[in-house]
Amino acid sequence: QKEVEQDPGPLSVPEGAIVSLNCTYSNSAFQYFMWYRQYSRKGPELLMYTYSSGNKEDGRFTAQVDKSSKYISLFIRDSQPSDSATYLCAMGIQGAQKLVFGQGTRLTINP
Amino acid sequence: EAQVTQNPRYLITVTGKKLTVTCSQNMNHEYMSWYRQDPGLGLRQIYYSMNVEVTDKGDVPEGYKVSRKEKRNFPLILESPSPNQTSLYFCASSAPGQGASYEQYFGPGTRLTVT
Numbered sequence: 001q002k003e004v005e006q007d008p009g010p011l012s013v014p015e016g017a018i019v020s021l022n023c024t025y026s027n028s029a030f031q032y033f034m035w036y037r038q039y040s041r042k043g044p045e046l047l048m049y050t051y052s053s054g055n056k057e058d059g060r061f062t063a064q065v066d067k068s069s070k071y072i073s074l075f076i077r078d079s080q081p082s083d084s085a086t087y088l089c090a091m092g093i094q095g096a097q098k099l100v101f102g103q104g105t106r107l108t109i110n111p
Numbered sequence: 112e113a114q115v116t117q118n119p120r121y122l123i124t125v126t127g128k129k130l131t132v133t134c135s136q137n138m139n140h141e142y143m144s145w146y147r148q149d150p151g152l153g154l155r156q157i158y159y160s161m162n163v164e165v166t167d168k169g170d171v172p173e174g175y176k177v178s179r180k181e182k183r184n185f186p187l188i189l190e191s192p193s194p195n196q197t198s199l200y201f202c203a204s205s206a207p208g209q210g211a212s213y214e215q216y217f218g219p220g221t222r223l224t225v226t
Contacts, residue, residue: 008151034214043115043201043217044154088153097161098144098169099215101154 003027006089006102015111019076023089023102026070030091030100033065035074038086038104047087048074079109113138115218117202123224124192132187132221134202142205143185144169144215145177147198154201160185192225199223 006023013019021035032051036044048063050056056063062075072091076083089102115136124130136143144159146169156169160179174196176188185204189196199222203215 004153006153041220043203043219045217046214049214097142097159097167098156103151103153 001026003100004089004091004102007105008103010106010108012108012110013079015079015081015109017079017109019074019079019083019107019109021074021076021087021089021105021107023072024070025072025091025100027091027093027100028067028070029093031094032092033063033072034090034092034099035061035063036088036090036101038088040085044088081109081111084108113216115202115204115216117200117218117221119221120219121222123226125226126193127191130189130192130223132189132200132202132223134185134187134218135183136185136202136204136216137183138204138206138216139182140204140206140216141182142215143179144203144205145175145185145187146201146203147171148201148220149198157187157200189223192223194225197223197225 004025035048037047038044053065053067060077064073086104086106088104090099092099118133141162145157146154148154155171157175158177160166201220202218205215
């Protein structure tokens with residue numbers, strides 16, 4: 001079983017839709033939870049970062065962490081074609097020397 | 112501009128021909144790491160470095176070497192490339208004192224094909 005599982009998609013939705021991206025994990029030691037966005041032919045860039053259960057909002061993006069269920073989500077409201085990218089969840093432990101990434105979900109927002 | 116640069120961006124080579132992919136960052140980051148990205152497998156860590164002259168294996172180190180002689184540079188060396196090393200490679204760095212658990216800044220990637 002992989003430490004982090006993410007539905008690879010692809011996911012295609014119309015512009016303006018609410019998008020939900022999800023990851024589950026098995027290691028209860030994870031303390032930090034991140035979402036990276038990766039545009040085609042680019043490196044990943046950090047989108048959201050949180051270390052506690054609950055919701056964190058940044059504009060149209062909301063990151064949700066449920067440590068009891070070992071489940072994290074990224075919600076995108078009023079999705080735009082410019083949101084089309086691959087989204088990777090990542091998790092880390094303080095003092096550890098790596099992040100563990102999900103497989104990535106390819107998202108397309110259709111105008 | 113703060114950035115991580117990689118060269119080359121694209122490389123096609125033949126089995127057994129030694130190659131080096133360079134990585135450089137201008138943010139004075141202590142932590143640097145190499146990943147490979149393959150379909151269905153996500154990003155997997157190859158090697159990482161906590162500082163100059165300090166390197167260690169990640170999850171998939173076989174067939175790769177690294178060195179860290181200067182803080183800004185972290186080259187990835189394939190002594191004898193094989194077709195199973197065909198992949199998209201990313202270098203990343205992280206802020207001083209934060210290690211790997213904080214934000215990592217990624218380079219643009221190097222697409223390597225080994226025939």
